[in-house]
Amino acid sequence: MSQDLELLIALQETDRQLAECQTKTRQFAIERERIESEFQHHIAAYTTAQTNLDAVRRRLRDLESDLVHFQSQFAKYTADLQRVRNQREYETAIREIDTAKKSVAQCESKIAEARAEAAKLEAEVALHAPEIEKRRAETDAALAENARAEAAYLAEVERIRVRRREMETKLSKTWLTNYTRVAKLRGGHVMAQVINGTCSACRMRLRPQVYSLVRQGIGIHTCDSCGRILFYRPEGSATASAEQVAAAGADS
Ligand SMILES: [Zn+2]
Incomplete structure (x- = not known):
């Protein structure tokens, strides 16, 4: 058999290998996504608790600023009461004091609820935190192994490409x-x-x-x-x- 024919057969085999390589190279990316999504799946409870905690903390900040507002209103109307000149002004002041007082009480009760909820979520987040660290470390190790295998594989692919170029020059x-x-x-x-x-x-x-x-x-x-x-x-x-x-x- 002529050397050209042997080279052609070898070239075909090399191209078959390179076609397989394309599929395998994609598999490294697919595996990376799988590893990361498995991590996300495992930490779902933690992520949910953390997201809820962030929301509760935001709500708490809003409520605390509302409370300051209602307290200052209460103080203002209480001061107004000292300066009333007639029955109508007296009644208005009393009504406003009453409304402000109710708002303060409502706000304080909501703050207490939010604080209890935040404490519960903080405990949940703290409970999951060590597990997350462990999972993250495992995930990072798996990703590093994937990257190492991919690099080794790509080096092998490059060797095949070099071999192909050599064949081309001989053919x-x-x-x-x-x-x-x-x-x-x-x-x-x-x-x-x-x-x-x-x-x-x-x-x-x-x-x-x-x-x-x-x-x-x-x-x-x-x-x-x-x-x-x-x-x-x-x-x-x-x-x-x-x-x-x-x-x-x-x-x-
Ligand atoms: Zn044919």
Whole structure:
């Protein structure tokens, strides 16, 4: 078999590996999302308590400022009472004092409720905090492991790419052009093994003369029907790996 044909087969194998790599590279990102979302799931109770606590604290601040307002109103109307000149002014002052007093009482009661609720939520947050720290540490460790595996994997992918570029330089320009053209047409599936005189990709029977040449490894031939590049392997023969072909090519 010619070196070009061996290189073409190896190129096909390399491209198959690179296509697999694309899928696997996406899987690292999917795994990262899964790890993070698992963490979010575990801390949901904590997150809810913390969000509610923030809301209660905001409400408490508003209520406390309302209380100051109502207390100052109460003080003002109480002072007004000292200055009334007639029965009508007296009644108005009494009514306003009464309203302010009720508002103060209502406000104080709401503040007490909010403080109790905040205390409950603070306890809940504090209860979950150590668990969160543990989970966060575990999550960070899992993410670091994912990043390490991805980096190692990407380095391997880069080695495959380098090997592919080496093959390209060794392959004759004509066959490289042919390979690229068929790859575009056939979704990357360029090479077709001949089995029982038939193109294994499109099932077209080869002309006897072409079959004979392909079997003997004389020249490089393409399938009349699908245009793929044909190769023949005697039954039981081992297929040279892409690495072996690249290495062999380097020696020649
Ligand atoms: Zn074919």
